[in-house]
Each structure stands twice: as structure tokens, then as C-alpha cells.
Amino acid sequence: MLHSDPLSGDAEEMYSIDETASTVSADPDDPAEMCRTADYFLTGDPNEPDRLDDMWERERVLLGPLHRSKLNKFRQILDIGTGTGGWAIEIAYAHPSASVIGFDISNIQPEWGPSNLAWQLGDLHDGLNYDNHQFDLVHISHMDGCIRRWDELLGNVYRMLKRGGYVELLDYGFTIEYGEERETTYLSSLMTDLQRAAEDRGTPLNMAPLYSRQLQSVGFRDIIQEKISVDVFQNMDLVRRSLNAYAKGLLVAPDATQSLKNEASLKACLAAGQLKEGDRLILVCAQKPLQEDHGLKILFYVWLNAWTWLVSYSLPDMV
Helix, strand or coil: CCEEEEECCCCCCCCCCCCCCCCCCCCCCCHHHHHHHCCCCCCCCCCHHHHHHHHHHHHHHHHCCCCCCCCCCCCEEEEECCCCCHHHHHHHHHCCCCEEEEEECCCCCCCCCCCCEEEEECCHHHCCCCCCCCEEEEEEECCCCCCCCHHHHHHHHHHHEEEEEEEEEEEEEEEEEECCCHHHCHHHHHHHHHHHHHHHHCCCCCCHHHHHHHHHHCCCEEEEEEEEEEEHHHCHHHHHHHHHHHHHHHCCCCCHHHHHHHHHHHHHHHHCCCECCEEEEEEEEEECCCCCHHHHHHHHHHHHHHHHHHHHHHHHHHC
């Protein structure tokens, strides 16, 4: 009998530490200490920007078009969790008349880029101080495990979007198949530990399958979800680096031995045929209605009150 476990694999961009938002540790230069206190669990590993660039190169080929919205022209675009800025740079080049903002907690974006692109640093948990109805398109990628309250974030995005504007979310959903020895499989234990640690931090993992439902709950409509297959075996280096990054960021006192265990477990699962060939890249696109629901509710209540008044006004005549 086989069991499938969902797992968020190499899916994060906001990995560095916001020093102003975290408690000062005994040794602020110790990554193990920082990951216990910081809002964002992925530490400022100097190799992480390279991994993010590699991940974007893979996704660029898989995704095709830069966005799924029905809009042809944009005036303002926001990229939340821009990371090294791959998507923001390309969308800015593709739409030179649009103003593009790449927002991230880490200062890891390149100094070069199109003139219509600006980088802004900040912690989204401190609020996104943009105007109501400001953006035509908001792009959010690889934020799984970084957000405390998705309903608050998506509600804020809804507020910032123009009527008829679009939001797009992109993340990985990873699946591992286990045989009868599942309970003693180290990789299964590692994934359980990672998800439990993320829950304890208040920033749960594996949220991508829930994006559609969450978008609908805050008022978005015309929601489209795509699941794009990724060949794990052609991208094993990214899978390995992602496992190590998550273990380093979430588990207490990670060390070189832990990293070696992660890699050995991954190889063992491959040899046993436990790792599925298919990784999932989940993309969800949704539109803010041209006519917001609360407006329709107001009209309904006006009509209801008017009808009630007419009925009550007519009753004496009928009597």
C-alpha cells in the first residue's frame, strides 16, 4: 500500500532575517540562534540567491507567459517576495510603460535593471503601505511557510488592487510516496518535523493547495488554478538544496551531520523508488470583481427597505 504526503519543497524566497523585527539573540551572528527568533526562517545563506536564480530559470521555461491575467496593459504592478527579482525584471521589460515594484525583506536584488522597476525593502507583517485600488497586478511567489495570516495578506492585496485587477500566487507542492516502511523512513520523519516546526512558528507550510479557497473567501472571483508538472530527477540539485535550507532554517541546532543525513535519506528514497517523479508547481490566478460584492449588498438592502416601506404604507389603505 502506498501513501502520499504533500510537502512544500524548494518553495521560498523570503529567506533572510529582518533584524528590526526579531528579538536580539545571545549571538546575533549565529544562524541557529537567528532562525529561532526571526519571523523568516531561512537564514541569509550566501548560496541562497544562486538557488533562487536557478529556480527562476527552471520556472521561466515551465510557466511560459509571465502572467495569466486577461489584461494586456498595466499601469502599476507589485511583486511581493521578489527575492532576486527574476520575475519583476522580466515583467518590467515586457511592459515598459508600467511602474513595477519588487517588495522583499532581503536586499539581494541586482543593482541593474529596467528604469521602470524599483526595489522596496520591508516586512509585510508590518503592513503593506500602498494605496487602495493602486495596482493592476499583484504577484506573490514562494511565500509558503513565511506568512502568519494568509487571510490578512490576501485581504490587503484585495484592497490594493484596482477593480478588475488580478492577483497571482505561485508555489510548489511536493509529493513523496512511501511503502509499508513509511513510519521508519527518515525522510518522512524529516518532513513531519519541518511541518511541525513551521506550525509552532505560526507560519504553516504546504498552503499552496488552499490558495484558491482563501482567495474566494476574501472576495476574489474567476479563480483559475494550474498544476504544472516538474521532473524531480532532472532537478535533484534544487531538491537537495531545498531540503537542507528548510532543515537549517526550521530545526534546532542544524549542523553538517544533519545536512549529510538529509542527502543520504534523499538518495535512499530515490533508490527505493519512494520519491515520485512529479513535483507540482501550483499557480493560482484570480480577479477582483469589477463590481464589488458589498455594493450589490447595499443596493439589495436599499431595495428591501424601500419595498418594506411601500408595503407598510399600503397596508392601511387595504384595511
